[in-house]
Amino acid sequence: MQKSYLHKDCHSPVSWGVEPAAASPSGLPYRELEGYPLSDLARPKIIVRQTGENNIIFADWDSLNIIHDVMIEVMGSNNVIYLGSRTYIMKLRLVIQGHNNVLGFGERSHFGGNRMQISGSNCAIICGNGFGIQSNTMLLAKENGCRITVGDDCMFSTDIAIRTSDNHPVFDMKTKERVNMGQDVNIGSRVWIGENAKILKGVTLANDVIVGAASVVTRNAPANTVVAGAPAKVVKTGVFWYRHFALMEDYDPYNPTPWPYPA
Ligand SMILES: CC(C)(COP(=O)(O)OP(=O)(O)OC[C@H]1O[C@@H](n2cnc3c(N)ncnc32)[C@H](O)[C@@H]1OP(=O)(O)O)[C@@H](O)C(=O)NCCC(=O)NCCS
Secondary structure, three states, X not given: OOOEEOOHHHHOHHHHOOOHHHHOOOOOOHHHOEEEEHHHOXXXXXXXXXXXXXXXXXXXXXXXXXXXXEEEEEEOOOXXXXXXXXXXXXXXXXXXXXXXXXXXXXOOOEEOOEEXXXXXXXXXXXEOOOOEEOOOEEEEEEOOOOEEEEOOOOEEOOOOEEEOOOOOOOEOOOOOOEOXXXXXXXXXOOOEEOOOOEEOOOOEEOOOOEEOOOOEXXXXXXXXXXXXXXXXXXXXXXXXXXXXXXXXXXXXXXXXXXXXXOO
8 A cells, every 4th residue: 555644845835735734723743644535445434435636635544433435426536534542433425626725633532423515615624633523513614715723622413504605606796706705614722612603604603603503603702701692793702611510629721631532
């Protein structure tokens, strides 16, 4: 089996299709992993459907805890997929439709049955370490050049959609110009998104934001706030959250306790 390694230069915009900062917001150790051409990949519980060439996947396979199948569908070329080490995957579908994209997540992540999809070229979905999402939650980076970035230790509940695009164009009747262009979504670290929330194009959530259940977030949220409603508004300020019901004196927001699985 042919092997290759990502090296320094792979952080260049040319190699990744994205700028270095976006490619590795939390210093993901891309360079430590072996990269395999997707076409050569033959692993249990990994189903690959591919058209195109020069698509590479990086993973520390022995450290992954895959319960059900991981489906990887790539229609395009020069794409990079990164599966962070020590990650627990109940079920996961990764879809790339386009070229020069990057899709990956960091160490200690947890997937409860999710879809991460890129539809376009030069796009990215990059999630940091300790990323946890429950079932039926979708991240969609659609429209050329659009990115979703997620910081470290974020927690997303069920039935959430995060999208860079409305999926259909809206036009101004007079000018005939499009009024709803796709835009990046940037989510900071330690962001908790409640059940059934929707995060729409162009939104930036700062660190330690909590998004209320069933919210539709259309505008940015400042750090340490609760936002809720449709459209979501700031309903509380000066708060933080913790993953466990642990003793609060143990809390250190910049050195959070890792989620306790996989062991
Ligand atoms: C409805 C929609 C297409 C409008 O897009 P747009 O024309 O770019 O609208 P804007 O983002 O400029 O928002 C205009 C105003 O409506 C509000 N708004 C937009 N979508 C909203 C929603 N779903 N619920 C409540 N308010 C909403 C915005 O907050 C904004 O108000 P403000 O200016 O006071 O802050 C888009 O917001 C949306 O809901 N996209 C998701 C579409 C979808 O579900 N696609 C799935 C596949 S079909």
